[in-house]
Amino acid sequence: MFELYQSENNQKFYFNLKAKNGQIIMSSQGYADKSGAKNGIESCKKNSTDDSKFERKTAKNGKFHFxxxxxxxxxxxxxxxxxxxxxxxxxxxxxxxxxxxxxxKDLTE
Known part of the structure; x- marks a missing residue:
């Protein structure tokens, strides 16, 4: 499930993709408006099936992220x-x- 939410100071909109167990799998950047965040979710849906769109990285502390x-x-x-x-x-x-x-799930409404 995607959860769309607004920052505490109401300056930016964000989304998280959550697993069925409620764990956050992926988080977005901040968007200036809700429509930008919704477009980000649609882009996520569209690009998520293409393995070449995933950038695999290793942090300086040896942990992995994408x-x-x-x-x-x-x-x-x-x-x-x-x-x-x-x-x-x-x-x-x-x-x-x-x-x-x-x-x-739009948490801003």
């Missing part, structure tokens, strides 16, 4: 940190499997 990128190369969402590369790959597979048909 970014999902749009066709123009802009980052749509970023994952949490994973202790293992296998954990990161499982996160990517979860996005591929769940993002395309995930419902959107």
């Amino acid at each position: 970014n999902l990128k749009a066709g123009n190369g802009q980052i749509i969402g970023s994952s949490q940190m994973y202790a293992s590369e296998a954990g990161m790959e499982n996160g990517i597979e979860s996005v591929k499997k769940n993002a395309g048909n995930a419902e959107v």
Whole structure:
């Protein structure tokens, strides 16, 4: 499920993609308005099935994470940190499997 929410100071809109267990799989950047965040969710749904859109990274502390990128190369969402590369790959597979048909829960209404 995607959750669309607004920052505490109401300056930006964000979304999280959550697994069925409620764990956050991926988080967005901040958007100036709600329509931008909704477009980000649609871009996430569209690009989540293409493995080439996932940028796999290793942090300086040795943990693993990924970014999902749009066709123009802009980052749509970023994952949490994973202790293992296998954990990161499982996160990517979860996005591929769940993002395309995930419902959107708008917490701003």
